[in-house]
Amino acid sequence: MDYDKTVFAMFCGERNYRASLKEFATFSRIDPKDAVLELCCGTGLLTEMLVDKTSKIVGLDRDEQQLENARKRSSLRDVTFLCQGVEDLLGDEIHRGRYSRVVCANGFHYIDPEKFYGVMEHCLAPGGRGAYNVRVTSSTENENFIEEVLTKINLLRVRILQDFQPHADFSNIRIEGGGGYLKPISISDALSVPNNLVVTNKKEYTLFEDPTKLNLFLGYFFEIMQPFFEKVSTKTIPQRFDYISPVGFMSRAQTWRDVFQGGVEDKIRSVSKPRVLKTELFVEVARRG
Numbered sequence: 001m002d003y004d005k006t007v008f009a010m011f012c013g014e015r016n017y018r019a020s021l022k023e024f025a026t027f028s029r030i031d032p033k034d035a036v037l038e039l040c041c042g043t044g045l046l047t048e049m050l051v052d053k054t055s056k057i058v059g060l061d062r063d064e065q066q067l068e069n070a071r072k073r074s075s076l077r078d079v080t081f082l083c084q085g086v087e088d089l090l091g092d093e094i095h096r097g098r099y100s101r102v103v104c105a106n107g108f109h110y111i112d113p114e115k116f117y118g119v120m121e122h123c124l125a126p127g128g129r130g131a132y133n134v135r136v137t138s139s140t141e142n143e144n145f146i147e148e149v150l151t152k153i154n155l156l157r158v159r160i161l162q163d164f165q166p167h168a169d170f171s172n173i174r175i176e177g178g179g180g181y182l183k184p185i186s187i188s189d190a191l192s193v194p195n196n197l198v199v200t201n202k203k204e205y206t207l208f209e210d211p212t213k214l215n216l217f218l219g220y221f222f223e224i225m226q227p228f229f230e231k232v233s234t235k236t237i238p239q240r241f242d243y244i245s246p247v248g249f250m251s252r253a254q255t256w257r258d259v260f261q262g263g264v265e266d267k268i269r270s271v272s273k274p275r276v277l278k279t280e281l282f283v284e285v286a287r288r289g
């Protein structure tokens, strides 16, 4: 499944996910004269919202495949995309002090914080602002719903391996999705930036689960099972399992939904309060002095 579909499925559908990015784009306070560096731009979902605000945008991501998808968006034809690691910018003179805005949506957790802040400071022009979002723990008891579901999905994978394919070698299968889950940190950690930066603004943003989007979750689950479906059609599966087509495998997998302890669906419907999918802190920083 491609990146966009995965995040839409994980976070309550396209409309809700785009709404969260829109909120972040607004928080970034970009205006037409700004020169923007977008770190971890991925497939350009946020970039599409930034091109409405300024024409001077450089998007950076270390994954060429993600960038290829970003380049395909016609609205982004004037954006300069760089395939580089964020860390590579440290000490790169081309980018020193060049941007009035450095933004990063859903990328902070992939990068060593010291390097992340270092890049902010290095690339920001005097008077410029950096904006990024951090997943934080909230006081809501229903926090971490996604983690709960993903844990169950992993249990289900193990169950399938044991129950169904005891002799097959799955060790080299790359599991798509699931791995993108970001561990939250505390709000105070999210706000403790190095001395050469200062926090100039912050905003909490919470995305709630939406039971009407449950089918997306299940779709996501079946998509991430795809490597297993592919595996059943290869020689590693004993002959006696030959009758198992991907379709047959899928319907059988349906019956293992009991691993979800009553089913995700029932569980969601039984909760009266809306469950938190993720709470983020949007953070704005500037160079000190």
Ligand SMILES: C[S@@+](CC[C@H](N)C(=O)[O-])C[C@H]1O[C@@H](n2cnc3c(N)ncnc32)[C@H](O)[C@@H]1O
Residues within 6 Å of the ligand: 039, 040, 041, 042, 043, 044, 045, 046, 060, 061, 062, 063, 066, 084, 085, 086, 087, 104, 105, 106, 107, 110, 111, 180
């Ligand atoms: C969760 S995606 C976010 C994409 C986009 N900003 C969005 O919000 O939809 C994280 C992106 O960060 C990129 N990434 C992760 N670590 C990186 C690094 N060290 N340098 C550059 N890009 C990185 C990944 O390739 C991926 O495209």
